[in-house]
Amino acid sequence: MEEAHQYSSNHKKELQNDYRCGCFYCEKIFSPVEITEWIEDSLGTALCPSCGIDSVIGEYSGFRITPMFLNAMYKYWFVPEYSNAEQIEVDDEVFDFREIRTEQDIDDLMTIYHGFHDSVIAAVSYRSGYAVGSDRSVDQYGNHNVSVIFHSQWDPRLVELCFENVRKIYINGLRENYMNIIDDATLCFCDITIGDEIMGEMTKHGILWADYSDFDISDLDQSAAEYDMTFILADSLKWRIIEDDN
Numbered sequence: 001m002e003e004a005h006q007y008s009s010n011h012k013k014e015l016q017n018d019y020r021c022g023c024f025y026c027e028k029i030f031s032p033v034e035i036t037e038w039i040e041d042s043l044g045t046a047l048c049p050s051c052g053i054d055s056v057i058g059e060y061s062g063f064r065i066t067p068m069f070l071n072a073m074y075k076y077w078f079v080p081e082y083s084n085a086e087q088i089e090v091d092d093e094v095f096d097f098r099e100i101r102t103e104q105d106i107d108d109l110m111t112i113y114h115g116f117h118d119s120v121i122a123a124v125s126y127r128s129g130y131a132v133g134s135d136r137s138v139d140q141y142g143n144h145n146v147s148v149i150f151h152s153q154w155d156p157r158l159v160e161l162c163f164e165n166v167r168k169i170y171i172n173g174l175r176e177n178y179m180n181i182i183d184d185a186t187l188c189f190c191d192i193t194i195g196d197e198i199m200g201e202m203t204k205h206g207i208l209w210a211d212y213s214d215f216d217i218s219d220l221d222q223s224a225a226e227y228d229m230t231f232i233l234a235d236s237l238k239w240r241i242i243e244d245d246n
C-alpha cells in the first residue's frame with residue numbers, strides 16, 4: 001500500500017502512456033485520456049476526473065487497477081482503522097505480465113490459451129506514444145503499443161496481449177455472416193525490415209500474431225487481403241491472464 005501510493009503523484013508522463021487508471025478515493029476506473037486537470041508540481045500529478053482528488057494511480061505502477069485494489073487502497077489511506085498494510089491482501093499474482101522471449105514462451109502461451117481456438121478479439125487499444133503538450137509541441141511519451149483483449153469460450157476466459165513498438169497492424173473489420181471466432185492463430189518470431197532507401201534499411205527481430213495460420217508470412221499485406229485476416233507485427237510482446245474462472 002505504501003509502495004503503491006508513491007505512484008499517485010509526479011506521474012504525468014507515465015500516466016499518459018497508460019491504458020487504465022483508477023482513483024482510490026472515489027474508486028472509479030477510467031482511461032488516462034479522461035484526465036484533464038493536473039497539479040503542476042515537479043512532474044505533474046493527475047486530479048481524478050470524477051472527484052477531483054489527487055489519488056489517481058495507473059497500471060504503470062505494476063499494480064493491476066481493479067475495484068478490489070482501489071478499495072483496499074481507499075481503506076488503507078482514508079479509513080483510519082484499516083491503516084495496517086498487513087491486514088489487506090491484494091491478489092496480484094495471476095495478473096502479472098509475462099514476456100515472450102523464447103520459442104518456449106510462445107509454446108506456453110499457445111498451450112495455456114489453446115492456440116486462441118474458439119476465442120475472439122474483444123477490444124483493441126492503440127497508443128501512438130505521441131502527444132501534444134500544453135505548449136503545443138509534439139512530444140514522444142512512450143512506445144507505440146497495442147493492447148488486445150481476447151475472450152475465449154475455454155479457460156482462461158480473458159487474456160490481454162500487449163504488443164510493444166507496433167510496426168504494422170491490420171484489423172479486419174465487420175463482415176456479414178461471420179462471427180469472427182478464431183479457429184487457428186499464428187504466433188511466431190519473424191524478421192522486420194525497418195528504415196527506407198534514404199535512411200538505409202535494416203532487419204530486426206520481431207513477433208507476429210495473426211488470427212489465421214497457413215499464409216505467406218513474407219508478404220503480410222497480400223496475405224491479409226487474400227485471407228481476410230487480422231495481424232499485428234511488433235518488436236516484442238507480453239501477455240497476461242485477466243480473468244481465470246478456475
Ligand SMILES: [Zn+2]
Nearest residue numbers: 023026048051
Ligand atoms: Zn476520484
